Amino acid sequence: MSDSLRVRAVIFDVDGTLVDSLAAYRVVAERAAAPYGLTISDAVVRDALNTTRPFWDLALPPDFADRAETMEKLRREAARLWPEVLRDHGRLCPDAERVLTGLRDRGAKLGIATASRRGSLEALQRVGLIDLFDAVVTREDVTRRKPDPEGLLTCASRLGIAPRDTAYVGDSPLDMEAAHAAGMAAIGLLGGAGDATVLSAAGADRLVESLAMLADVLTVLSTTVLR
The missing domain is CATH 1.10.150 (DNA polymerase; domain 1)
Structure with missing residues (x-):
């Protein structure tokens, strides 16, 4: 398997995705x-x-x-x-630090697009991981919440990466719907708000059981997924 990522940017939800809240x-x-x-x-x-x-x-x-x-x-x-x-x-989700660092090392830009307020970032700030992100968009930065894609598109714009070259990772059906509305690949993380049935019905392009699986999935996303 090639180590080359099929996306140029990865944007994350926070609650239930990076932070077990x-x-x-x-x-x-x-x-x-x-x-x-x-x-x-x-x-x-x-x-x-x-x-x-x-x-x-x-x-x-x-x-x-x-x-x-x-x-x-x-x-x-x-x-x-x-x-x-x-x-x-609130606790950092398992493997978050290793996965985020690994994606950065492989050239991906990282972003956050969350419907939560800035206070939800405290767990990331506490362990110094917030500095790994090139753009952060919270509820205070947008007027419309997910599944509206405003937050995701704002984050992609700040990253300087086209939505079609971006994956969004989240744990709820609202995350999957927002990703599709933004024209991004939708990666559903199990173990949070939504189960496999719910996330698939909402349009998840891929499901991962843990953040540890994310990098491998991002190397094999098909060109039909990256719209």
């Missing part, structure tokens, strides 16, 4: 909801990560008293809790 989402949801006597299931957390529907709209029963007002209170409390909880519970 699922536990942090669970903790925030549980802490925010506890005063209201609510129990938030793991299924609700995963469902929320796979849709554009607001988290608390999914989590609150339809007949919950003062629902709209309560949703807003929960949203504000979750936002307040998030930075500290992410710092305590």
